Structures are given as structure tokens and as C-alpha cells.
Amino acid sequence: xxxxxxxxxxxxxxxxxxxxxxxxxxxxxxxxxxxxxxxxxxxxxxxxxxxxxxxxxxxxxxxxxxxxxxxxxxxxxxxxxxxxxxxxxxxxxxxxxxxxxxxxxxxxxxxxxxxxxxxxxxxxxxxxxxxxxxxxxxxxxxxxxxxxxxxxxxxxxxxxxxxxxxxxxxxxxxxxxxxxxxxxxxxxxxxxxxxxxxxxxxxxxxxxxxxxxxxxxxxxxxxxxxxxxxxxxxxxxxxxxxxxxxxxxxxxxxxxxxxxxx
Numbered sequence: 001x002x003x004x005x006x007x008x009x010x011x012x013x014x015x016x017x018x019x020x021x022x023x024x025x026x027x028x029x030x031x032x033x034x035x036x037x038x039x040x041x042x043x044x045x046x047x048x049x050x051x052x053x054x055x056x057x058x059x060x061x062x063x064x065x066x067x068x069x070x071x072x073x074x075x076x077x078x079x080x081x082x083x084x085x086x087x088x089x090x091x092x093x094x095x096x097x098x099x100x101x102x103x104x105x106x107x108x109x110x111x112x113x114x115x116x117x118x119x120x121x122x123x124x125x126x127x128x129x130x131x132x133x134x135x136x137x138x139x140x141x142x143x144x145x146x147x148x149x150x151x152x153x154x155x156x157x158x159x160x161x162x163x164x165x166x167x168x169x170x171x172x173x174x175x176x177x178x179x180x181x182x183x184x185x186x187x188x189x190x191x192x193x194x195x196x197x198x199x200x201x202x203x204x205x206x207x208x209x210x211x212x213x214x215x216x217x218x219x220x221x222x223x224x225x226x227x228x229x230x231x232x233x234x235x236x237x238x239x240x241x242x243x244x245x246x247x248x249x250x251x252x253x254x255x256x257x258x259x260x261x262x
């Protein structure tokens with residue numbers, strides 16, 4: 001299946017406030033068709049180096065410059081979305097950390113379970129954002145590769161490599177903070193499960209000391225709910241992972257679209 005169709009399939013299933021934040025792949029592809037159907041007679045070739053400013057394309061080819069500008073606008077959109085989400089996640093995890101400590105100190109089981117559910121949701125959304133970054137990076141690489149393929153046939157401008165070298169330093173691509181937040185969520189969930197298991201073991205021992213009224217030990221329902229929870233974010237994340245897998249397995253340019261330690 002084509003990347004455009006795979007991306008559309010994911011966006012259609014995505015949360016409403018996420019749908020407009022993905023790469024406008026269809027728009028970029030349409031612009032490429034317009035450029036290279038009208039400029040089929042062009043014989044001008046320009047190759048950017050890593051140190052060149054992307055805007056320098058405009059001196060030689062206005063239409064290519066407009067295409068590159070649109071790609072740059074997409075990156076601004078990715079950066080704003082990721083940074084806004086990232087800031088909210090940092091605040092949210094600090095709030096949940098405080099609630100977890102307070103609930104532990106006062107032994108509030110219901111509040112602990114609520115914190116656990118919120119942590120599962122937060123973890124799922126952060127992982128989804130990591131996949132958002134990967135998908136948009138992959139889409140950029142593909143559309144720029146398509147541009148250079150069309151341009152190369154006509155001895156035109158090559159923009160992919162210098163553009164991608166700049167992308168590697170963009171906030172949406174750098175995912176260290178998000179990875180650390182994922183680990184923090186997992187640590188907090190581990191603490192929560194450990195507390196519940198200790199409580200379960202304590203209850204089991206008490207029941208062992210009492211006359212047996214039941215032939216089994218009842219596991220707290222809330223713990224089962226958290227461990228078996230299939231939240232919306234995780235379902236979307238699994239869908240995104242499947243699409244990434246399909247994209248990469250069918251790509252002849254896997255080295256270019258591979259994320260560095262995402």
C-alpha cells in the first residue's frame with residue numbers, strides 16, 4: 001500500500017486534535033506534480049551542501065523554493081505540536097507523582113487505582129507521540145526523495161540530504177525527553193503494581209492464618225483492570241507501529257528512513 005494511503009488510514013483513526021498535525025503528504029505530492037509537469041524542459045541543476053541555507057534555492061528556482069518552504073512549514077507544525085505536548089506531559093507526570101506519594105502515605109486504595117489508570121493513559125499517549133515523530137520523519141524523507149528523483153531526471157535542484165541533515169536537529173526529531181518520560185511512567189507504574197502485590201501477599205497470609213472459607217484468593221479487581229487495560233492511546237500506538245512496519249518493509253530506501261535510536 002502507498003505511503004499516502006497508509007498515512008490517511010492512520011489519520012482517519014486518530015484523535016481529533018491530532019489529525020491536522022501530520023505531514024500534508026498529499027499536498028506536497030500534488031505540488032511536485034505541478035512543478036515537474038510545467039518545468040519538464042528545465043536544464044538547470046543546483047545541489048545544496050550541508051552548510052548551505054535551504055532558502056538559497058529561491059535564487060534559482062522559485063517553484064522549488066515554494067516546495068521547500070512548505071516542507072519547512074510542516075516542520076514548524078511538528079515542532080510546535082511535539083513541544084506543546086511534551087510540556088503538558090512534564091506537568092502531568094509531576095502532578096501524578098505527587099498524587100501517588102500522597103495516596104501511598106495515606107493508604108488510599110481508590111486514589112492509587114485512579115493514579116494508575118491516569119499513568120497508563122499518559123504512558124500510551126507519550127508512546128503515540130514518539131510514533132508520530134517517526135511517521136512524520138519518514139514521510140518527509142519519502143517526499144524529498146521523490147522530489148530529488150524527479151528533479152534529477154531533469155538536472156534540477158537536489159534538496160533531500162541538506163534538508164534531512166537539518167531535520168535531525170529539530171525538536172520533533174529529538175526524542176530524549178519523551179523517552180525519559182516513558183521510563184518515568186513505567187517506573188511509577190512498577191511502584192504501584194509492587195504496592196498492590198505486597199498488599200495482596202499480606203492479605204493472602206492473613207487468610208492462610210484464618211479458617212479457610214474460600215478455595216481461592218481474590219485478586220483486587222482494580223489491579224486487574226490496570227494491568228489488562230486497553231486504552232485508546234495504546235490501540236492507536238499499535239496501529240501506528242503496524243503502519244511504520246509496513247512502510248519500512250516495503251521501502252527500497254530503508255537506510256534513509258531509519259530513525260536513530262528512537
